[in-house]
Amino acid sequence: MGAGVWPYAGVHAASAGWGVAAALTLRAHWSVTERLRKEELLRCQGHHNTGADWAGCLDTRCSTSGYAVFLGGNLVSWSSKRQPVVSRSSAEAEYRAVANGVAEASWLRQLLAELHSPLAKSTLVYCDNVSAVYLSTNPVQHQRTKHGRSTCTSSVTGSPSAMFGFCMSRPPPSLPTSSPRLAMSEELAALDRTRTWDLVPLPSQIVPITSKWVFKIKTKSDGSIERYKARLVARGFRQTQGRDYDDTFAPVAHMATVRTLIAVAAASSWTISQMDVKHAFLHGDLHEEVYMHPPPGVDVPPGYICRLRRALYGLKQASRAWFQRFASVIYVAGFSPSDHDPSLFVHLSSRGRTMLLLYVEDMLITGDDPDHISHVKKQLSEQFQMSNLGPLSYFLGIEVSQTAKGLHTRSLARSALSDHPTAAIPMDLHLKLHPSNGTPLDDPSRYRHIVGSLVYLTVTRPDIAHAVHILTQFVSAPTSVHFGHLLRVLRYLQGTSSQCLFYARDSPLQLHAYSDSTWASDATDRRSVKGYCIFLGSSPIAWKSKKQAHVSHSNAEAELRALATTTSEIIWLRWLLADFGISCHAPTPLLCGNTGAIQIAHDPVKHELTKHIGVDASFTRSHCRQKTIDLQYVPSELQLADFFTKAQTQEHHRLHLIKLNASNPPPSP
Structure with a gap:
């Protein structure tokens, strides 16, 4: 080609x-x-x-x-x-x-x-x-x-x-005529540069897969167009398992890991550098024989087809092949993968430590050894075609602003409700939604699309986590009532579009957590809702709002199940921090507002309403004894995890935002 x-x-x-x-x-x-x-x-x-x-x-x-x-x-x-x-x-x-x-x-x-x-x-x-x-x-x-x-x-x-x-x-009519042409030029040049395929005669009894062009507009943090992207994508759904591919799993970084890295770097006054790999999947080697019809734009002799040598986008094993290729390169550079998030690679030496976080082709690099970081960038550039994007400013849809006091992160929320009045809180107090409320929507795809966007927005907006959790329960058959409450969340976001999370410099690198649960709050199945929020110093790094899997007999049982979930997350974060070189010797304070749950977690109390929950109780109790967690009582007005289990009054909502380190971003320089 x-x-x-x-x-x-x-x-x-x-x-x-x-x-x-x-x-x-x-x-x-x-x-x-x-x-x-x-x-x-x-x-x-x-x-x-x-x-x-x-x-x-x-x-x-x-x-x-x-x-x-x-x-x-x-x-x-x-x-x-x-x-x-x-x-x-x-x-x-x-x-x-x-x-x-x-x-x-x-x-x-x-x-x-x-x-x-x-x-x-x-x-x-x-x-x-x-x-x-x-x-x-x-x-x-x-x-x-x-x-x-x-x-x-x-x-x-x-x-x-x-x-x-x-x-x-x-080119697709939705894009300006000249832009996809240049993007397709760059893509075909990359395919040729990486020798993505060999032209071979069509083997007998082989049915080649086909391909298509996919176009995308990559935007900057302000929403303006950065560049047009074109990808030649194989139709991997035509592949046959066992012949064209075997294993397909490839890890991506957990968002809690991303927030932890940002919090550690901010507290330690480290610079976070950002890079990405151009045409990342084309660096992955294929070990199976996969044949593809020549795509448009490639001059091929009659009777010849493409035998793929590289992991073209769209193949079932493409993500796995790319990750294995990157891992092999970074291992040679002296990095070791984290046992608790395989997308985090750590390099420890007498001179300092360097952390590299990979999310598909985007990566963050930070640490206290600037010379080694520069050396790593050079090594990667020798192996892959890299883009050095400088200090972290925009990553996975998250805008990052760096000041002398710390880092501000926010996701860019856009909606078409600029003419509507804003809402002070994302959902009504004592809201009880049923699947049968209202009339079914003629086009439920719009509801699903908006809810899906809001799910990702919760990465930096914990204040809408509970409201989004409620709305996700109706994506299969949304109604007009559900859509009305969805619009309320959008009106709330319209009025708080500049809100961001603040990660302070010199913040103590110590964990503390809040855990809470409602009891039988779901009017449909009577299941409880659990929620937690975990801080590293003053910075929130993990939170969740989720319906429990079982119906609880009592409030204490619901709270105890929430404690077990929060304890699991704390254990994982303690291990993850150890990979960052941060030791957690002292037990992590875990604040709960239910004295019955705290008592059961400390002592093997038998009671008709709690004796059947032995696993969760024993799990939490064992980590109390091992000094992994330190269960403490917190009064309701100071219980921050309430934010993730129930709607708040306007005043409580404002106070919780302050405790979450949510604020407006700093003025532009």
Whole structure:
């Protein structure tokens, strides 16, 4: 396949302006040599685009030809000109335009050779008429086209076939025309650079998979467009397990790990650097034989297909192959994976410690050894095509602001409710929703889409965690009532869009936690809701609001089950902090507002309402005895975990936000 190639849809010229364009054509021919001299070092494959406006001239019914010739990503020649004869079909008009474009491209190839920069790759010709493409590559005779072939064939096929390839390509209409073309160029260049496939004859009894182009707009933290991305994606759903793939699991970083890294770095006054790997999956090696039909834009001899060598996006095992490749490189650099989050890699030495957190292709690097961090960046850049994004500012949809006092993090929430009044709290007090409330929505997908976005927003907005937990229970069959309460959450977010979490510098690196539960609060199944919030110093790093799996006989039982869940999270975080080099020798304070649950957790009390919950009770009790946790009573007005189990009054909501270190971001410099 050709390096530097990117498909480009046909360019159509309006016949009314052909006179002006003809003058530009003369200018283009006069200046094209200078442009080629400037571009000759690119060594990119040439390509051009052709188009025709069939019978566009109302007086003569002649068509208008147009072409644009590119070298790499730069336009070097173009033309818009009325055809000398009337074409009987659109295919014929397009075919004549192709002939004109090929003639120009042939001249430019000769000119490049004279400039000592010959094109080693074939020139791709893009046309948006499939019949014209077929005529250009196959000796088809047809009543409406055979009379035109004698005048055009010499231009189209007179050069060796390896010099030109004819392709159909249409960027999606939702994106600006030029942007996906450049993105597709970069993607195809990366596929060639990493030798993603070998062209081989089609083996017998093999059914190749297919592929498609996927486009995405990558935005900056302010919502503006950073760049357009194009991905050639294999249709992995056609793969067969045991033949095309085996294991598929690949880890990604837990969001609690991300917050812990930010909290530790802020408290230790470390700089967090951000990098990402370009075309990450293309670095993963495939160990299975996977065959794929050639994608659009790739010139392939007849009878040949692509045998994949790299883990192309969309393959079942692509994520796993990439992670294994990255892990092998980072192991050589002296890093060890965390036993408690395999996406966290740690390097310890006499000079200091370095932490690297990987989330697919995005990574954060921090530590107290700047020289080693610079060395690691250099090592990674030697193995992969890296982007050094500088200090952390925008990661996984999270905006990070760094000040002398610490780090502020927030997720960017956008909604179309700017004309609606804002809400002071995300949900009504004593709200009881039922599946049968209201009338079913005609289009439930909108409800699901918004709720899904809110679930991710809870990564930095613990204040909506409980409201979102309630709304997620109705995604299968939402009603008008459910949607009304969803809009209330959006109105609350509209009024608090600037809110962020603050991670303070010099904060003590010690854990403490809050645990709470309601009792039989769900009106449908009478299950309780548990919630917890865990802090590292003054910074919240983990929280949850979730319905319990079982119906509890008493409030003490519900609270005890919540304590067991919170204890599990505390144990994991203590282990994770040990990987960061932070030892937790003292027991972690765990605050609970139910004296009965605390008593059962301390002593083997038998009671008719609690004796059946022995596992959760024994689990919590054992860690009390091992000094992993220190159970303490907290009065209701100071119980921060209430935030995650029930709706709050406006005053309590405001006080809880202060305790969560939620604030407005610092002013922009």
